[in-house]
Amino acid sequence: MSIKSGIPGQLKLRPRADRQTDRAAAAALPAKMTARGVKVFYGAKQALKGIDLDIQENRVLALIGPSGCGKSTFLRCLNRMNDTIEGCRVEGRIALDGEDVYGKAVDAVQLRARVGMVFQKPNPFPKSIYDNVAYGPRIHGLASGRDELDEVVQTSLKRAGLWAEVKDRLREPGTSLSGGQQQRLCIARAIAVSPEVILMDEPCSALDPIATAHIEELIDELRANYTIVIVTHNMQQAARVSQRTAFFHLGEMVECDDTEEIFTNPRDERTQGYITGRYG
Amino acid sequence: MTDLVEQDVAAVTPSPSPSSSPAKSRLRSEAFARRLRARHAAERRFRLAGAAAVALAALILVLLLGSIVAKGASAFLETRIRLEVTLDPAEVADRNYTALLRRALYAQFPQVTDRAGRRVLNDLLSSGAPYELEAMVARDPALVGTTRTVWVRADDQIDQLVKGGYRRDLPESERGLSDAKVAATDALLASGALAQGFNTTLFTAGDSREPEQAGIGGAIVGSLLTLLVTMALSVPVGISAAVYLEEFAPKNRWTDLIEVNINNLAAVPSIIFGLLGLAVFLGFFGMPRSAPLVGGLVMALMTLPVIIIASRVALKAVPPSIREAALGIGASPLQTVLHHVLPLAMPGILTGTIIGMARALGETAPLLMIGMVAFIVDIPHGLTDSATVLPVQIYMWADSPERAFTERTSAAILILLGVLILLNGAAVILRKIFERRW
Numbered sequence: 092m093s094i095k096s097g098i099p100g101q102l103k104l105r106p107r108a109d110r111q112t113d114r115a116a117a118a119a120l121p122a123k124m125t126a127r128g129v130k131v132f133y134g135a136k137q138a139l140k141g142i143d144l145d146i147q148e149n150r151v152l153a154l155i156g157p158s159g160c161g162k163s164t165f166l167r168c169l170n171r172m173n174d175t176i177e178g179c180r181v182e183g184r185i186a187l188d189g190e191d192v193y194g195k196a197v198d199a200v201q202l203r204a205r206v207g208m209v210f211q212k213p214n215p216f217p218k219s220i221y222d223n224v225a226y227g228p229r230i231h232g233l234a235s236g237r238d239e240l241d242e243v244v245q246t247s248l249k250r251a252g253l254w255a256e257v258k259d260r261l262r263e264p265g266t267s268l269s270g271g272q273q274q275r276l277c278i279a280r281a282i283a284v285s286p287e288v289i290l291m292d293e294p295c296s297a298l299d300p301i302a303t304a305h306i307e308e309l310i311d312e313l314r315a316n317y318t319i320v321i322v323t324h325n326m327q328q329a330a331r332v333s334q335r336t337a338f339f340h341l342g343e344m345v346e347c348d349d350t351e352e353i354f355t356n357p358r359d360e361r362t363q364g365y366i367t368g369r370y371g
Numbered sequence: 372m373t374d375l376v377e378q379d380v381a382a383v384t385p386s387p388s389p390s391s392s393p394a395k396s397r398l399r400s401e402a403f404a405r406r407l408r409a410r411h412a413a414e415r416r417f418r419l420a421g422a423a424a425v426a427l428a429a430l431i432l433v434l435l436l437g438s439i440v441a442k443g444a445s446a447f448l449e450t451r452i453r454l455e456v457t458l459d460p461a462e463v464a465d466r467n468y469t470a471l472l473r474r475a476l477y478a479q480f481p482q483v484t485d486r487a488g489r490r491v492l493n494d495l496l497s498s499g500a501p502y503e504l505e506a507m508v509a510r511d512p513a514l515v516g517t518t519r520t521v522w523v524r525a526d527d528q529i530d531q532l533v534k535g536g537y538r539r540d541l542p543e544s545e546r547g548l549s550d551a552k553v554a555a556t557d558a559l560l561a562s563g564a565l566a567q568g569f570n571t572t573l574f575t576a577g578d579s580r581e582p583e584q585a586g587i588g589g590a591i592v593g594s595l596l597t598l599l600v601t602m603a604l605s606v607p608v609g610i611s612a613a614v615y616l617e618e619f620a621p622k623n624r625w626t627d628l629i630e631v632n633i634n635n636l637a638a639v640p641s642i643i644f645g646l647l648g649l650a651v652f653l654g655f656f657g658m659p660r661s662a663p664l665v666g667g668l669v670m671a672l673m674t675l676p677v678i679i680i681a682s683r684v685a686l687k688a689v690p691p692s693i694r695e696a697a698l699g700i701g702a703s704p705l706q707t708v709l710h711h712v713l714p715l716a717m718p719g720i721l722t723g724t725i726i727g728m729a730r731a732l733g734e735t736a737p738l739l740m741i742g743m744v745a746f747i748v749d750i751p752h753g754l755t756d757s758a759t760v761l762p763v764q765i766y767m768w769a770d771s772p773e774r775a776f777t778e779r780t781s782a783a784i785l786i787l788l789g790v791l792i793l794l795n796g797a798a799v800i801l802r803k804i805f806e807r808r809w
């Protein structure tokens with residue numbers, strides 16, 4: 092996929108019949124992660140009111156919806172980042188490969204290595220570019236020896252589409268990169284520990300259009316090896332990068348379907364209202 | 372790909388608001404210009420006031436330092452007397468070095484033969500001079516039997532006279548120094564047998580009743596030992612407490628209570644810590660009085676809240692996004708803190724620690740309570756030896772009436788200030804080093 096020409100305002104879709112067959116096929120795809128009746132409370136305040144959602148393997152799921160509807164909250168349930176928030180309580184069941192991630196057998200630290208995360212604001216460590224990428228493999232003992240670590244760093248940076256730009260300056264601080272490069276560095280850092288799922292919370296909202304196009308292209312390539320969930324406020328972005336889209340509204344998941352379907356044929360009028368820009 | 376369905380999904384462009392002309396004209400009115408001038412004038416006044424405040428502070432600092440330097444600078448010089456000493460083996464065997472020195476001094480004043488005159492001459496020499504000679508012989512026994520030129524310390528009154536501490540124009544009774552001593556000193560000066568040199572005694576010696584033999588060596592060692600204990604205790608405990616409270620402890624009523632108490636503790640007058648040390652360390656645990664160990668423990672209690680508060684502030688200043696980044700790739704909470712948060716907070720923690728240490732170094736009150744105010748001649752060699760510290764030494768010297776002690780008090784203050792400036796300089800350099808790592 093090349094960088095989309097111009098500012099993409101339009102969505103290209105395929106014939107309805109094709110889409111219907113795809114839909115049937117898609118529904119049959121195995122789910123990498125499943126959420127059933129997920130409720131989240133911040134103290135007394137309920138942020139999610141029972142979410143049921145399947146996240147299919149090697150596909151990109153986009154979460155859309157107005158601000159404060161609980162997209163980030165849901166995303167942070169998937170790798171238990173909510174554990175770090177004081178007063179946050181999660182109910183319901185979230186499974187990774189059929190195993191309850193909130194179960195006793197699962198360690199949050201290990202889970203977060205399997206389910207990586209990229210944040211809204213690029214947050215590289217104030218260390219060198221190399222150390223940023225090498226940190227995960229180091230703490231998880233994924234590389235034995237210097238050469239292997241170099242190898243991991245290089246492949247991760249290549250996958251993140253950053254290698255060509257930084258290969259001569261691996262010792263420079265990660266914070267010296269531009270915003271878009273920093274975000275790709277964060278993606279490289281996340282994939283360096285070979286996660287199975289990558290969660291992205293509005294990864295492009297702090298970036299300019301060109302950097303955004305870079306990241307979108309990257310997401311499409313990463314889909315081959317990883318399962319990706321992306322939160323976005325940008326409808327075109329959801330349409331461009333995702334195969335499935337879930338629309339959240341006031342703590343509920345209103346509908347989840349193939350992206351093309353959501354954008355052309357939303358079942359719920361709230362979805363329709365949101366994607367046509369009536370509110371949001 | 373046929374039958375393309377196209378759909379516009381985002382067509383929200385905010386319409387630019389037209390610039391209103393009434394507002395424009397108001398911005399050009401006379402009233403607006405007046406207000407603008409008033410605003411600029413206010414700004415100028417504020418800057419002037421600020422600059423004046425800075426100038427005042429600088430002036431006070433210069434006055435303070437100036438007066439201390441003026442009073443204390445001369446203490447870095449000491450006056451010595453040149454003597455041709457014949458090291459008679461018999462006298463050396465008797466360790467009668469006083470007689471040897473006096474004999475050499477009398478030889479320079481052949482006209483003085485009476486007892487009273489000789490007593491004046493005896494008083495020119497420091498009572499520590501025989502020990503200097505003894506040390507010299509001990510270092511080089513081959514000196515025995517030869518005649519050598521030696522420079523020994525003069526008495527503090529002679530030292531002060533040479534430095535201009537006594538007014539020669541006053542009558543003997545008001546001067547505080549006899550005419551005979553002045554005359555003898557002048558005679559020595561004229562013959563070149565009196566000279567000033569750098570005062571090493573000030574740095575190497577312990578306390579003494581004789582000003583010319585008194586130094587801050589003992590106090591410096593005492594301060595170092597005390598600070599060592601303080602640092603060994605309060606730095607690890609303080610940083611660990613701060614990390615636990617800031618990064619791991621749940622936020623509930625108990626941690627709130629602890630936080631309030633730590634803040635209160637930082638405001639407790641230092642003498643209270645001395646009372647506590649007296650009651651607990653000396654009274655209950657029976658630790659030795661005047662010991663750097665106890666002083667260090669008391670100071671550690673005192674600096675602990677300072678370090679905890681500074682460290683917590685530094686930890687709070689580390690952006691949460693760094694913690695999320697580390698946790699997000701599967702670092703454990705402890706790894707997150709040790710690898711990322713703590714290094715980032717280190718400059719702030721170091722600054723807090725050094726400020727705490729500087730405060731401990733300059734503190735006297737709690738040490739008075741645990742007996743570190745004693746007159747101690749020997750330089751301490753361990754944590755349980757009797758010792759005093761630099762500020763207490765200053766406090767004790769400031770009480771002494773001798774002119775020479777006044778001078779040494781100022782000199783000791785200068786040295787203490789110097790050490791504090793060095794500490795702060797070290798803080799700045801350490802911060803720079805830590806910051807450069809990223």
Ligand SMILES: Nc1ncnc2c1ncn2[C@@H]1O[C@H](COP(=O)(O)OP(=O)(O)O)[C@@H](O)[C@H]1O
Nearest residue numbers: 133136138157158159160161162163164165176
């Ligand atoms: N740490 C928190 N503490 C309390 N309430 C929170 C916290 N984070 C999010 N919320 C609340 O939960 C709701 C969902 O937030 P969020 O998941 O961030 O929404 P979104 O990402 O869709 O904009 C919001 O009403 C928000 O105010």
Ligand SMILES: [Mg+2]
Nearest residue numbers: 162163164292
């Ligand atoms: Mg959000």
